[in-house]
Amino acid sequence: MSSARVVYYNWIFDVGTGPALKHRYRIPRAPEVSNQLIRSVRRAVSTLTPREREFVYRYYYNGEANRKIAIEMGLTVGRIDRLHRRILKRLKIVLADFVRKEYGLDVAIGDDCPICQSPHCDEINRLIQAKPPEVTWRGVLKTLCNEYGLKITSPQVLIGHEKYHMNKEGEHGRR
Numbered sequence: 001m002s003s004a005r006v007v008y009y010n011w012i013f014d015v016g017t018g019p020a021l022k023h024r025y026r027i028p029r030a031p032e033v034s035n036q037l038i039r040s041v042r043r044a045v046s047t048l049t050p051r052e053r054e055f056v057y058r059y060y061y062n063g064e065a066n067r068k069i070a071i072e073m074g075l076t077v078g079r080i081d082r083l084h085r086r087i088l089k090r091l092k093i094v095l096a097d098f099v100r101k102e103y104g105l106d107v108a109i110g111d112d113c114p115i116c117q118s119p120h121c122d123e124i125n126r127l128i129q130a131k132p133p134e135v136t137w138r139g140v141l142k143t144l145c146n147e148y149g150l151k152i153t154s155p156q157v158l159i160g161h162e163k164y165h166m167n168k169e170g171e172h173g174r175r
Helices: 002-015 035-046 050-061 066-073 077-103 121-130 138-148 155-165
Strands: none
Touching (some): 035 050, 035 077, 050 066, 066 077, 121 138, 121 155, 138 155
16 A cells, blocks of 8 residues: 555656546646755765664655554654654754755744744853753753743753754754
């Protein structure tokens, strides 16, 4: 069943119409894929973890269903869905510059991050960067609440911000 899905999608892009919609309207043909686009996507996929890459190849290239992938990877379907969302978020971040340069589109990333929305973002980034790895996030969370008015209760928000929204120098910038 999953391979039929891939064949159907390829058929739509190759031929330009869906079988059920044959006489209703034409679907525009896919533009020629540039070598630059292929290289950029391959580079973006190479930044993923081995587990994430395995999912991408199995889902997008082999057309396998989430359920089958979950069973064979020893994960629940819910976990596979979360993995998929995380992969798409990471690829969106990695490909944002390419999309901006090549297609002139600005990609909104991290709009829901309370740290990114704070007017003290750079100061908070320096605070996060200064935390030693062996120390818990409790002190940083208290400082954010007391000095910056941010009511962040979970260290996961800080870890996610550090991982996805800060560059290696601790400055605000998407990786």
